[in-house]
Amino acid sequence: MAEFDWIDWLRERARESAARPDVGLGIGDDCALLDVPEGMQLAVSTDTLVAGVHFPPETAAADIGYKALAVNLSDLAAMGAEPAWFSLALTVPEMEWDWLRGFADGLLELAKEHDIALIGGDTTRGPLSITVTVHGLVPAGQALRRRGARVGDDIWITGSPGDAAAALRQLGGPMQSMKLRHRLNRPTPRVQAGLALRGLAHAAIDVSDGLAQDLGHILAASGVGAELDLGRLPVSSSLLDFFPDDDARWRLQLAGGDDYELCFTAPASEAFAIELAMAQLGVSASVIGHITAEPGLRCLRPDGGELVLEHAGYRHFEAHVH
Amino acid sequence: MAEFDWIDWLRERARESAARPDVGLGIGDDCALLDVPEGMQLAVSTDTLVAGVHFPPETAAADIGYKALAVNLSDLAAMGAEPAWFSLALTVPEMEWDWLRGFADGLLELAKEHDIALIGGDTTRGPLSITVTVHGLVPAGQALRRRGARVGDDIWITGSPGDAAAALRQLGGPMQSMKLRHRLNRPTPRVQAGLALRGLAHAAIDVSDGLAQDLGHILAASGVGAELDLGRLPVSSSLLDFFPDDDARWRLQLAGGDDYELCFTAPASEAFAIELAMAQLGVSASVIGHITAEPGLRCLRPDGGELVLEHAGYRHFEAHVH
Structure with missing residues (x-):
């Protein structure tokens, strides 16, 4: 053709x-012309x-x-x-x-x-x-940014991270979940959730390179640290089926990429409003930790032990970067 | 690194x-934020x-x-x-x-x-x-578009087309002009000329895929035709040196790409204003033909004979397209 x-x-x-x-002028000239x-x-x-x-x-x-x-x-x-x-x-x-x-x-x-x-x-x-x-x-002035997280903020995640990374891990192997693959191929951009979070969230980022790394960008931009409760990390039933080992699964959820969920921080006083807004949109959202004054990211198992990540996320140049 | x-x-x-x-927010967040x-x-x-x-x-x-x-x-x-x-x-x-x-x-x-x-x-x-x-x-409303050319309009070109195509032709060969190569590698975007043409030109396009083809876009969008006087086509001294044969050179100038000159049409009544504006910017601009009611593009040699082009320009998929 x-x-x-x-x-x-x-x-x-x-x-x-x-x-x-x-759209004043779309495809077909040297430029498009648009009205803001x-x-x-x-x-x-x-x-x-x-x-x-x-x-x-x-x-x-x-x-x-x-x-x-x-x-x-x-x-x-x-x-x-x-x-x-x-x-x-x-x-x-x-x-x-x-x-x-x-x-x-x-x-x-x-x-x-x-x-x-x-x-x-x-x-x-x-x-x-x-x-x-x-x-x-x-x-003007209402955009959610990476900086803005405050000590004591809840840390939230939409959906459940790790499915796409799990699908990538399964590629070419004997066991492949079609559900996980669908999450890799057709991630859901959380556009409506992002709009609803204006005025509620202090800081936000989309998780493309792994929750730990992308949350790390919020922490760095805001000059704060965080503690994550791994026991509160939401997990899909498919991910649980294929990765029953807690530590291995948490690593996937923290360091795998391609989730395209929103990670955001908000004061505890807004928790109810956020729950309500997300419920109205049919988007699951969970508190998975909180912002600390002490810098760095600590990932705590339910038994209180810390999970140490070798890599915070995708090696950037091996994947896409922002 | x-x-x-x-x-x-x-x-x-x-x-x-x-x-x-x-620029409200530049590199370093999920989006840039800009004020229009x-x-x-x-x-x-x-x-x-x-x-x-x-x-x-x-x-x-x-x-x-x-x-x-x-x-x-x-x-x-x-x-x-x-x-x-x-x-x-x-x-x-x-x-x-x-x-x-x-x-x-x-x-x-x-x-x-x-x-x-x-x-x-x-x-x-x-x-x-x-x-x-x-x-x-x-x-708003002042952008130059491809449509808008009217019967009787002068057809103008900035600079002199064909240098980049000539440099491409020379690549890998025994004779290579550094001047021509420079025109291929570092084309001059005619930004100031474009700004000056607002309110003067009826239609405009930048010549990326060859003068004949890109002028053809103006003609198609405007529902008109054109006659070009090949004898009025501006030519650089380097191009003339390396391509002394008229027909071969004209073909390069008409069907070669990568010029990034502006081709535009304007009523003859604006010719002086355009000459003046271009002179003030130090940009050469030449009338090379006129818009006709009869559709199609005719390229006339100084002797009145017509030069027929096999290809109007780059085969699009072989080069970049808009």
């Missing part, structure tokens, strides 16, 4: 999936997925498309920003119609769900990789 | 090269450069960094948008300090020149490629 056919086809599909009045409402700040983030590094090359095209947008929406979620627009830089070894259609299906399914409009991009030839740049809107 | 060291180093360098008060002034539209564009496709792998790192931003600035120029911010998605096979420093030198040299702030990105491991997303600002 010709490259212009692909662009034309994608433009039509993009229009169907999200038609926003704030008064009083709103623009939130921008970029993430790249490279075949063989961020996903196994044999991953279904639709899953790759879905995930390329999901990991970026997750960054908007972590700031409490409402998704608005995204651009797509797609590098593919060849223009295969079936692959491209599958990729667009996964990408635009998620775009439609979050009413985020594809406003432009670039399709190039080369080793498979996808860079998405997302744009969101947040009332 | 560790990946975090690179990010920290780059953040410091980025701050030095462009410190803008409209009231009455301004946001212009966004994304371009990817892949090693071996868009530049020879042996190209100097500083030239790659320079060009990655230049080709994106060129898209802002074509819309008449003022550069504001950019994000960088950099995929590299390994973290080599010398290469990264060289890359950043070229990138930030140009960023400083145009006061455009690096506000975030993603560094990943994989085959070398660079995706830059640029953000510019333009008064």
Whole structure:
């Protein structure tokens, strides 16, 4: 197929999936033109997925498309920003119609769900990789940031971490859980949760490189430390089935990446409001520890012993980084 | 070197090269936070450069960094948008300090020149490629678009096209012009010219895939045709030296890519104002033809004969596309 056919086809599909009045000009000129409402700040983030590094090359095209947008929406979620627009830089070894259609299906399914409009991009030839740049809107001064955690804050996590890391661990092995694999391929960006947390949370981050490492960014930015109660770490039944050993599982949950859950801190006085807001959204959220004045991260087993991590998270350059 | 060291180093360098008060939050959180002034539209564009496709792998790192931003600035120029911010998605096979420093030198040299702030990105491991997303600002309703060309308009080009294509043609051969190579490696984004053309030009595009093809986009979007006078096509002395044959040179100038000059149309009544504005900026600009009611593009030799192009421009998928 010709490259212009692909662009034309994608433009039509993009229009169907999200038609926003704030897009003055979408795909098809040298730039897109966009209207930012008064009083709103623009939130921008970029993430790249490279075949063989961020996903196994044999991953279904639709899953790759879905995930390329999901990991970026997750960054908007972590700031409490409402998704608005995204651009797509797609590098593919060849223009295969079936692959491209599958990729667009996964990408635009998620775009439609979050009413985020594809406003432009670039399709190039080369080793498979996808860079998405997302744009969101947040009332000026209300964005959730990494800094802002205070001593005594509860530490929260949405969902249950570790499933994606477990799926990665199982890849190519004899035992593979389809449920875990789905969590790796189709992470749920916690966009609505992020919006609900504005005004409630003191600090937030999305967990892409492992809970310990990403929480570590909050601690460093806020100049505080933390204690995690490993016994309170939520765990999916699939993860428990496949990784019954506590220490091994906790390591996966703390140091594995690709969760795309939100980790945030909030004063205990807001705990009820947060429970309520998350319940209304159907998002599980759990308190897993608290912020301490003493720097560093301590992970405490239910018996009071400390679990020491060799690596706080993904070696960054082995995975994606922010 | 560790990946975090690179990010920290780059953040410091980025701050030095462009410190803008409209950056509420730059590199270092899940998103950047940016302020768009009231009455301004946001212009966004994304371009990817892949090693071996868009530049020879042996190209100097500083030239790659320079060009990655230049080709994106060129898209802002074509819309008449003022550069504001950019994000960088950099995929590299390994973290080599010398290469990264060289890359950043070229990138930030140009960023400083145009006061455009690096506000975030993603560094990943994989085959070398660079995706830059640029953000510019333009008064609402004043952006230059591809559509808008009217019958009788003059067709203009800044600079002289064909130098980059000539350098590509010479690559690996016995005769290589350093001047031409410089035009390939360090194209000049015509940002100031684009700003000056607001209110003067009817339509504009930047020439990345060849003058004939990119002018073709203006014609298609505007529902018009064009006649080019090949005898009026500006030519650099280097290009003339190396490609003395008229037809061969014209083909290079019309169908070669990577010029990053602005092609625009304007009524003859604005010709003097445009001459003056370009002269004040020290940018050469030439009338090379006019818009016709009859669709299609005709390229006329000085003797009145027509030059027929086999390909209007780069085969898109062989090069970058918009």
